[in-house]
Amino acid sequence: MSPKKNNLTPEYTENETGLLLWQTARQWEKIIRDTLARQEFSYLEYILLSRLITLEKKEKQITQVMLAQFTNSEIMLTSKAIRSLEEKGLVRRKKSNSDSRANLIVSTDKGSKKLDKIQKSVNETEQNFFAALDSKKSILSKNLQKVFSAQLS
Numbered sequence: 001m002s003p004k005k006n007n008l009t010p011e012y013t014e015n016e017t018g019l020l021l022w023q024t025a026r027q028w029e030k031i032i033r034d035t036l037a038r039q040e041f042s043y044l045e046y047i048l049l050s051r052l053i054t055l056e057k058k059e060k061q062i063t064q065v066m067l068a069q070f071t072n073s074e075i076m077l078t079s080k081a082i083r084s085l086e087e088k089g090l091v092r093r094k095k096s097n098s099d100s101r102a103n104l105i106v107s108t109d110k111g112s113k114k115l116d117k118i119q120k121s122v123n124e125t126e127q128n129f130f131a132a133l134d135s136k137k138s139i140l141s142k143n144l145q146k147v148f149s150a151q152l153s
Contacts, residue, residue, distance in 0.1 A: 032129075035121050046118055048078060049085060049114070056106070082103075090108055090114055091111055
């Protein structure tokens with residue numbers, strides 16, 4: 001899905017980086033949402049499941065709060081998405097023995113298999129979206145990481 005074409009060609013000044021980033025992110029979001037909708041998945045569910053599986057390689061116990069912090073997502077939205085993933089049988093939630101307020105999250109085999117399938121679609125969609133960058137995609141990624149990291153400091 002490409003942006004609507006019209007006779008107006010947008011021009012950007014160096015001071016409108018935020019506007020350009022916002023417009024690009026909105027277009028990317030539409031395309032990735034369409035890709036994931038075919039899999040009956042939201043982007044947040046995808047991110048949470050993929051980052052959960054990444055974290056499981058490093059940590060023995062992962063709480064919802066840890067996962068929310070790791071993905072930089074809101075705790076309430078994380079909780080809702082985790083509930084949805086649990087209903088789909090892709091993760092399991094259980095109370096922590098050491099903290100009765102905390103929920104531990106564990107991926108299931110079904111979740112790992114679903115992620116593998118979705119990952120292929122997401123990778124293909126992202127390759128197509130960023131194709132105009134050619135070999136400069138890694139430069140964009142590094143620069144976005146710098147900007148994002150600076151905001152966390």
